[in-house]
Amino acid sequence: MLKDITIGQxxxxxxxxxxMDPRMKIISTxxxxxxxxxxxxxxxxxxxxxxxxxxxxxxxxxMNMVTKSLKPVIPVVIFTSVLNIFFVxxxxxxxxxxxxxxxxxxxxxxxxxxxxxCLIAGSSLxxxxxxxIELTDAIERLLNPLKKLKVPVHELSMMMTIxxxxxxxxxxxxxKIINAQKARGADMESGGLMQRAKALVPILIPLxxxxxxxxxxxxxxxxxxxxxxxxxxxxMKQLQYSHRDWIALTVMAGxxxxxxxxxx
Amino acid sequence: MSDxxxxxxISFSYAMEDDPNPIRVFExxxxxxxEGEMVAxxxxxxxxxxxxxxxxxxxLQPDEGQLLVNGMDTRxxxxxxxxxxxxxxxxxxxxxxxxxxxxxxxxxxxxENIGVEPAEIRRRxxxxxxxxxxxEYKAHAPHRLSGGQKQRVAIAGIIAMRPRCIVLDxxxxxLDPAGRREVMKTxxxxxxxxxxxxxxxxxxxxxxxxxxxxVVMDSGNVLLDSNPKDVFSHVKMLKSVxxxxxxxxxxxxxxxxAGYPMPTEVLSIKECADELQxxxxxTYAAKRxxxxxxQKK
Numbered sequence: 001m002l003k004d005i006t007i008g009q010x011x012x013x014x015x016x017x018x019x020m021d022p023r024m025k026i027i028s029t030x031x032x033x034x035x036x037x038x039x040x041x042x043x044x045x046x047x048x049x050x051x052x053x054x055x056x057x058x059x060x061x062x063m064n065m066v067t068k069s070l071k072p073v074i075p076v077v078i079f080t081s082v083l084n085i086f087f088v089x090x091x092x093x094x095x096x097x098x099x100x101x102x103x104x105x106x107x108x109x110x111x112x113x114x115x116x117x118c119l120i121a122g123s124s125l126x127x128x129x130x131x132x133i134e135l136t137d138a139i140e141r142l143l144n145p146l147k148k149l150k151v152p153v154h155e156l157s158m159m160m161t162i163x164x165x166x167x168x169x170x171x172x173x174x175x176k177i178i179n180a181q182k183a184r185g186a187d188m189e190s191g192g193l194m195q196r197a198k199a200l201v202p203i204l205i206p207l208x209x210x211x212x213x214x215x216x217x218x219x220x221x222x223x224x225x226x227x228x229x230x231x232x233x234x235x236m237k238q239l240q241y242s243h244r245d246w247i248a249l250t251v252m253a254g255x256x257x258x259x260x261x262x263x264x
Numbered sequence: 265m266s267d268x269x270x271x272x273x274i275s276f277s278y279a280m281e282d283d284p285n286p287i288r289v290f291e292x293x294x295x296x297x298x299e300g301e302m303v304a305x306x307x308x309x310x311x312x313x314x315x316x317x318x319x320x321x322x323x324l325q326p327d328e329g330q331l332l333v334n335g336m337d338t339r340x341x342x343x344x345x346x347x348x349x350x351x352x353x354x355x356x357x358x359x360x361x362x363x364x365x366x367x368x369x370x371x372x373x374x375x376e377n378i379g380v381e382p383a384e385i386r387r388r389x390x391x392x393x394x395x396x397x398x399x400e401y402k403a404h405a406p407h408r409l410s411g412g413q414k415q416r417v418a419i420a421g422i423i424a425m426r427p428r429c430i431v432l433d434x435x436x437x438x439l440d441p442a443g444r445r446e447v448m449k450t451x452x453x454x455x456x457x458x459x460x461x462x463x464x465x466x467x468x469x470x471x472x473x474x475x476x477x478x479v480v481m482d483s484g485n486v487l488l489d490s491n492p493k494d495v496f497s498h499v500k501m502l503k504s505v506x507x508x509x510x511x512x513x514x515x516x517x518x519x520x521x522a523g524y525p526m527p528t529e530v531l532s533i534k535e536c537a538d539e540l541q542x543x544x545x546x547t548y549a550a551k552r553x554x555x556x557x558x559q560k561k
Contacts, residue, residue, distance in 0.1 A: 133365050165365045168407040214360045221361035224321060224353040225374035225421065226345050236372040236385040 011128040016244060017059040018129045022138035024245035029126045031252040035259050036115050036122075042107075044259040045114045051255055052118055052125075061128045069124035070117055077113045084109035136160045141239060147230075154230025162218070170211065177206050267332075268429055268461050269297040269320055269351075274329035276315060289315045290484030292329070299428065302455045302462040304472035304492075307481035308506035313465050316481070320431050320463065321351040334428065349378060352422030356434040358414035359407075367409070367417050368393065368402040374425045392424035395458075396450050412443025416450055423454065429461035430454065437467060448474065469496070469510040473531040480507065493529045512536035519543070 012018075017025070032051070039045050056066060090104030127135070140157035147153050181202050182188070188199045274293050277286040289312045297303055307313040318324040319331050322338040334350050336343040352374075355361050364370035368389055375385045393399045396416040398409075406414055415435055422430055432451065436444040448471055454460045464475060472478050478495040480488040482505040488495045496502070496509045499517045503509075509517065512533050519540075520526040526543055530536050 133369070161364060165363065165406070168405070169359050172407070214357075217355060217357060217360035218363070220323060221353075221355055221418075222363060222373075223323060224348060225363075225425070226348050226377040227373075228345070228377065232379045233376050234379050234382060234385065235376055236369070236382055236389065238382050 010131045011061050011065065012131075013060050013129065015058060015060045015129070017055065017125070019244060020129075020248060021239055021241050021245045022130050022134040023142050023239060024241060024248055025126055025130055026135075026138055026142060028248050028252050029123055031249075031256065032122045033119055035252070035256045036118050038256060038263070039111075039115070039259045040263040042111065043262045045111060045118070047255065047258055047262065048118045049114065051251075052121055055122075055125055059125060059129050061125065065128060066121050066124070070120055073116060073120050077116050080112050080116065081109040084112055132164050133161070136164070137235075137237070137239065154233070158230075166214070169214075170207070173210060174203065174207055177203050266299055267296045268299040268301075268334055269295075269463075270332045271295040271316075271319070271326075272330045272332070274319065274326035274331050276312075276319070276324065276326050288484065293484065293486065295479065295486060295489075297429075297461065297463060299461055300455075300459050301477060302452075302475045303464065304475040304478045305463065305465045305481060306467075306469075306472055306478060306507055310483075311481045311505075312484045313481050314433055317353070317431050317433050317463065317465055320429070321353050322347045323353070345378065349425055350427055351429045351431060352425060352427035354415070354418050354422055354430060354432045354435050356437045358411060358418050358438070361418050362406045362414065362421075365405055366402075367398065367404050367406060370406060370417060371402075371420045371424050374421055378425070388424045388426070389420075392420040395423060395454070396420045397446075410443060411439045412446040415439060415443065415447050419447070419450055419454075423460070427460070429463065431463040431465075433465045434467060435464075436471065444468070444471075469508050469513075473510045473513075480505070492531055496531060497529050499528070515540075 020028075032048075035051075036045070036048050039048055056063065085101055085105045086099060088102055088105035088108055089100075090102040092100050092102055093106070094101040130138075136157050139160075140153055143151065143153045143156075178188070186199060186202060188196065191199070271293055275288070275291045277288045279286045293316070295316075305313045305316070315324065319326060319338065320333065322333070322344050325331075325339050331338045333347045336347055336350075338344075338347060362370050363373050371389045371392055372385050375388060380388070390399070390402075393402050396419050398413055398416050398420065401409060401413065401417075406417060409417065419430070419432075419435075430451075435451075436447050439447065451462055451464065452474065455462045462475075464471065466472055473492045473496065475492060478488070478490065478492050479486055480495060480502065487505060488498060488501070496513045499509050499513065508514070510531055512530050512535065513528065515536055516526050516530045516539060517528050520528050524543060524547075527539060530539055
């Protein structure tokens with residue numbers, strides 16, 4: 001049952017966006033976010049939405065995935081809209097006692113809501129079209145210049161890779177431990193919150209112990225395979241920018257220019 | 265054939281935190297392993313065989329004495345990575361030695377560590393996957409594979425580094441019979457067809473019987489060291505140190521003990537069956553003869 005959990009939300013495919021260099025995908029996503037925040041009026045946001053729809057069409061990721069990714073942010077959107085509607089001063093449209101609703105407030109509320117929605121949908125597209133491995137790889141390479149500032153970039157990406165590698169293993173293990181404890185009569189389904197939290201202890205302790213043992217063994221196996229940190233390490237898969245990536249970069253840069261022009 | 269690994273009077277002890285007396289694992293141990301040999305190391309739990317194995321690629325270093333790998337002293341810290349390239353190690357639990365999230369990436373891990381060129385890594389990874397017979401799974405996630413397949417991924421990760429010797433620490437202990445067969449087949453192929461020295465630590469006597477040489481360890485000493493036939497003929501001695509003999513040998517030994525003429529130097533099931541057939545034929549022939557004799561009278 002626990003085994004079927006997918007990590008991340010990768011949606012395999014062969015589209016233009018899937019085939020892009022993961023580094024450029026991250027850069028493009030960042031540029032898209034910049035563009036959303038530069039957009040100062042509804043026209044700019046409309047351009048953002050248009051670009052988003054275009055990207056989703058290109059990626060072949062079904063639209064219902066978008067609604068799925070947006071569901072959890074709806075409370076945030078409502079919250080910011082309410083704040084904006086009631087607390088921005090300007091030309092008064094409606095007035096109840098001390099509450100004023102202004103034109104600027106409504107404008108800003110709409111702007112902010114769409115900005116947040118586009119932001120989430122846009123960054124979800126990154127995780128939909130990029131596998132977690134590609135993502136860690138790209139992050140390692142993008143952050144590479146930070147090595148000069150003594151940021152442990154290689155170590156961080158190694159930790160991410162190992163974490164990704166062991167998620168399914170540990171899920172399987174948790175499953176086994178749950179079953180073993182159930183077989184000993186552990187009751188995990190009834191009782192209040194506190195009781196249920198307490199019932200987790202006999203699962204977490206064995207899981208912790210075995211994780212440490214695994215870590216120990218893995219470290220030894222890595223040492224046996226001559227692992228000694230990131231220095232002097234090569235990679236089998238080399239990332240290379242292709243014409244696709246330059247097109248994407250141009251489109252993103254163009255979009256930012258358009259938004260800036262619309263602001264004027 | 266020259267000695268590839270040579271232990272000269274090595275001693276090793278574990279220091280325990282709350283115990284002032286360190287636990288001695290072995291003392292003054294001598295052992296030589298020749299290049300191209302396939303050696304099984306047997307011993308019950310705590311006999312020091314795993315600790316010894318970890319000395320072979322300088323994961324542990326002897327307290328006293330000297331361990332030479334291809335002429336390099338394992339206590340020379342400048343040679344550590346050279347030694348580990350020459351002597352690869354495969355552990356019991358395949359899950360705990362696979363680092364990457366994709367099979368081929370994991371096989372490439374060791375090569376990336378020693379700084380091989382990307383194109384060469386690609387070539388060697390494909391070659392290694394081919395040799396252990398898991399090429400078709402190269403783009404899979406390791407957790408989707410069976411135990412035997414995972415263990416072969418681990419072996420591929422080692423052979424991609426082109427070691428001259430592979431030490432396997434109970435590589436089949438966590439596998440089902442099919443997985444065990446797959447792994448043993450791979451190991452035998454590496455030794456017979458590619459000349460890689462194999463040190464196999466195992467609890468399965470049938471696996472040890474397939475090696476050229478069997479070393480039996482007991483509380484840090486080498487108890488027996490000879491070819492499998494010779495070693496497994498010491499049934500009583502093996503049993504006294506908590507070990508078994510291959511089933512085929514055991515059957516022959518028991519029949520022999522019961523008073524029938526049966527050779528005890530039998531290892532494989534086929535040999536055992538042949539010998540049993542001979543024994544039955546002999547007994548029948550003898551009975552028939554006796555019957556004829558009594559009819560004549």
